[in-house]
Amino acid sequence: MEFWTGGGLSSRSRVMPGSLLGGYDAYVRDAVEAEALGFDAYGAAEHHFMYDSFMPIPLQALAAAAAATSRIKLQTGAMLQPLYDPIEAAEYAATLDVISNGRASLGLGMGYRPLEFDGLATSKKTRGARLVEAIQVISLATSRDEFSYEGRHYRYDRARLSPTPVQRPIPIWFCGGTSIAGATRAGKAGIPYWIANSTYERTKLMTGEYRRIGREAGWPESQLKVAAFKDVCIGATIPEAEAQRQYLLDAFYDEHILGYGYLVDDQGNHLYNLSKDHPIYRRFVDSIFCGTLDMVIEELKRYEDLGIDAVYMGGDRRFLAEKILPEFRRN
C-alpha cells in the first residue's frame, strides 16, 4: 500500500495566522521532507475565490515542489476538472510531467461550490458526465501522438498534445467523494477511484461496489485501483485523539465542510450550514479515525487487507513516517 501526503496551500487559517508567502514556501519545504521521509506522493488541491487565498492551480504548486524534489510523485487531489477544458488540463499536466521527468499524477474531482462554477463560467449540472469524458480525453491525449474523441460534451478530431509527456499516459484517479454515484461513474469507465474521508465500513462498501461495477463493465482487475483519503488522529488515549480531531474540525474542516455544500444527502442534494448534530455531519466527523497508535495501525491494516492501493494522510508527517510507514514496508 502506498502512502500519500500533502501540504497546506492557504493562509489566514483561523487558529494559525501566517503569511501567504510563508505558507507557499512551507508547501515546498514539506514536499522535500515528504520525499526524504519515504512518502510515495505529495498532493495539492484546488479552490477558487477563497477569502483565505487557497491555491487555485494545483499543478502550478506542484511545479514549485518538482523543482525541489527528484523522486516523489506529484499528485493533484482534487483538481476540479470540470472547471478546465480537457486539453488545457492535459497541457498543464504534461508540462508538469516534463518538468518533473515523469512524476505527475492527476486526482480529478467534480467540484461542488456554486461560486466556482459561476466564476469560471461553466455548468455545474453537467460536471459528472464532463469529468468522465475529460478523463478519457486526457488519457488519450497523454498516451497517443494524435487522437480523436467523440463525446456528448467534448469532441476532438486528430488533435495533438504539446508537450509530449514523459509518462504515457499520465496516471489519473477519479476523486469520487463518498457517493455511490461517484463509485458507479468511476467503475463503469474503469478509472482508478479515490474515495474521500469515510469510515472503514463505508470504504468497504464503496470499494466493493466500484470493483463489482468495474468488473461487470469488463475492465481488468489490475485497472480497478482504489485510493482513500484517510485523516487519522492519534493520541495516547482515545479522548486525547478525539481532542485532536475537535481541533482539526474547529481549525479547518467545519468551515469547509459546513459552509460550501460539500456534504450531500442520499438524494445527492448539497447541504449548507448544517447544525453540528445533523447525522450527515456526524457521519463526516466519524470518518476521521481516532485512536492510539496501535489502533490506527490496525485500522490501516484493514484498509490494506481490503486491497486499497494507496492512502492519503495529512497530519504530522514525521510521526507517520517513523511510527506507521515501517509497519507496512517490512516485506
Place this chain on the structure above:
Amino acid sequence: MRVGLSWEFDQSRPPADAWAAVMAEIEAADALGYDSAWVHESRGDAASCPAPAIFLTAAARRANNLLLRITGRTVNHCHPVRLAEEVAVLDLYSRGRAGVAFAAAARQGVPEDHLHETIEFVQAAWSLAEFRYRGEHLRFPAHTPAEAPPGISEPPPAEDYLPQWEWGPATPDFLAITPKPFNPRPPVFIEITGEGTLAWAARHGISPFIPAEVPHERALALLATYRQRLAAAGRSPAEVEPVLERWIHPGAPGDSLILGGSTRDLVVRLRAARVRAGVSHLVWRRTPAQTGRRDQLSQFQSEVQLLLMA
C-alpha cells in the same frame, strides 16, 4: 538597459532533455547577473511549452534573482480568471518577479477588443476586492446581467455583510479573485507586430514587447511610434518598459532579423535602439544551438552588457 533571455526549445531532443537544458541556462543566467527569463507559450511540437507559468514556477525555485516573464500568452486557451491566477501564483512563488506579455491579437486570431478586455480584467483581478466585469467577450461572474454597467463595476456600499462561508448556494454578483500577487501590479506587456494595438497600448500605459520575428528597423520604427503615441496620451516614458527581443549572434554576421558583429557593433546598435526607440529591456532569443553555451552568456555579460551601461 536590462538584458534577459528567451528560448526556442530544441525539438530534436526528448522534451525532458530540451527543457532541462533551458532550466540549466536559467540557473546560469541567474548566477551571471542577467535580469530576466522569458518563456514563450507554444504548441504544435513535442517540446513546445503551452503553459509557461507552470515552467516558470519551477524556475522560480531554481533562480533567485531573475524577473520571470510569461510571453506570447494567448487569451483563448483558458478562462481569464485562470490567467490572473497563474500570474499571481507565479508572482507569489517568485516573491514579486512575475510578468506577462500577451500575444498580439492578430497572431491569436481574436478581435483586438477581446485582448484589451482580458488585460483590463486581469489587472482588476490583481488589484480589486469584489468586482464584476461586463464586456463584449467576457462576463464575470458568468451570471452578470446585460444591463450591468460596461467594464468593471464594484458592489454598492453596504452596512452589513455575510462571511463567505455563510453564502450557501447563492452565487454572488461580485467576486474577488484570489490569491493576490505579491507585487500589487505585475507588469503587463503586449506583443506589437503592427500599428493595430500600438495606439491602444500607449493610451493605456501597457508596455510593448517586440518579438524577434519583427525585422530590426521595423521594430525600432514601431517603438518610436509607440513613444510618440505615449506622449500624445499624456504619459511619461518612465511609466512603461519597452522590450525588444532579438536573435543575437555575437562575432558572426547579422542581417535584418539577427543582430551580429563584434562587441563594439552590438553595443553601438543596442545603444542606438535605446536612444531612437526607448528600448529599456533587451531579450536575447537563444537558439537551440546557443542554449547551454555558458561561455557565450558570460562573455556577452562581461562585454556587451557592461558597455551598454557604461
